[in-house]
Amino acid sequence: MKIVVTVKQVPDPNSNLTLEGDNTISREKEVVLDPGDECGVEEALQLKEAHGGEVILVCMGPERAKDAIRKGLSMGADRGVLISDAELAGADALLTARVLAAAIKKEEPDLVICGTESYDGSTGMVPPMLAELLGFPQLTFAKKVEVDGSNVKVHRQTADGYQVVESATPALITVTAGIAEPRYASLKGIMAARSKEIKQVAFGDLGVEKGEPAETIEGVTDAELRKAGQVIQDDGSAVDRIVQVLADAKVL
């Protein structure tokens, strides 16, 4: 079974997020493999271990995104594809999906695994677009994946439980972050990853039309921030204060 996992490099979610005096968010500039994608890689590796095959990581991003691919390779993925081009800086969801689709089509995978949404953008728009452009069905919000021959079955998380969703392959799956605990890369894995192939693809080689960006930003204003209220140290009286606030709000 040939499995493509889409991977993205994002600012480290564990890096400090602080609100500056001018209400801007400062964030350390460290970048990591998207933690959601790490779960996707893990799920792909488990499927490969059970059914055989190959796991290919496909990434669009700047040159340094190689590090994110390398991380997945050190976990055990077989090879990577990086589409890196200055022309793609600031690409919107549709352009991203078009680029990924063009690169993935060449691989003719049985399964494409994406995170439900990226950690930085968090809109989750690329996977359904990608499924459409590949002509694949989409089995989304999976918290469990089972493959049986040319059929795939997922438990699709819903507000009050889950749905069992089935289709034939090829198919695109989005996995929730809780689906599988990503393995740590072993030293052996890290060493092996160094010699694994990361194919570099230029935007121009994909034959993708750039198209018009979805939106033009006309202006940016400060978000309406809530006024900070009172911050108290709990010296034993905090409970009384909270009870008072609940009573004032007429919920107690």
Added chain:
Amino acid sequence: MPSVLVYAELNQGKLVSTALELMARARDLGDVYAVALGTGAKAAAATLGKHGAKVVHVNEDAAFDDYVAEPAADALAALYEKEKPDLILFGFTPDSREVAGRLAARLGIGLIANAGDIAAQGGGFVAKVPYFGGAKIASMKANAKPAIVLIRPKSFEASEKGGTAEVKQLDLAVADGSKRAHITERVVEASEKVKLEDAKVVISGGRGMGGPQNFPMLEELANALGAAVGASRAVVDAGWVPYSMQVGQTGKSVRPGVYIAVGISGAMQHTVGMKTSKVIIAINKDAEAPIMKMADLGVVGDALKIVPALTAAVKAKKHG
């Protein structure tokens, strides 16, 4: 007048509340019509009419209930060809965004997701979208025609204003080729006592709760207050609690009278889903956590001690 198509999402035969919220804004933007697909579409059409839809296109094929996204994307693409709306509005909900994504890719046009508001401007549409980690709001002009915009739940108040919609059958046979991702079973795991979206008080836990073993403590407080329990994405991702409890950008949006954030730092991903709560109380051991800067009352202390004491105090006040 621009024409606006609202995708009225149905969930197992029932109109989702976001659909009516969208109607409240859509009717200010132009001539509004809606599309409702699957079981219950005709009944939904009557409600949509009361909320301002002039025409509701319906098709009750069960394929819309039983297959993920593709049949709905087919129907919308067909309707688009026929009606050429200037704007298509979706709720930014898990099911709607899948349909919107497929539709946009099929039409070859971009979309604007996660919008909090939309206005007509200069013959086009401008959406307000959280930007730069949520500290800023960007005004984004939609370049595509039709403009496809996904609006966060709870952005508008639903209200009745209108009359009777003309109900039109959307002639469409769902192709076998679109009956692929088949929903074969629906399993209900957690029947929430109080629904998060409807609760007057929401108590959410984050990493500061220390572990899943401490969440029952929040349940007890919730029971005492008649509240619902939510969670941050961090603890949902860590598998402590199910996704159904997630409050935030990709979880649920809530607007309760009182929101109590326990051990939650206040990342944008979370706050965008709760910052319109009337009163916010934060309990956190870190006085510098962003949540403290937006809370009406911030308590710096040990949540694991404060929560049980608070539960006892609430019970005492109720029974005393």
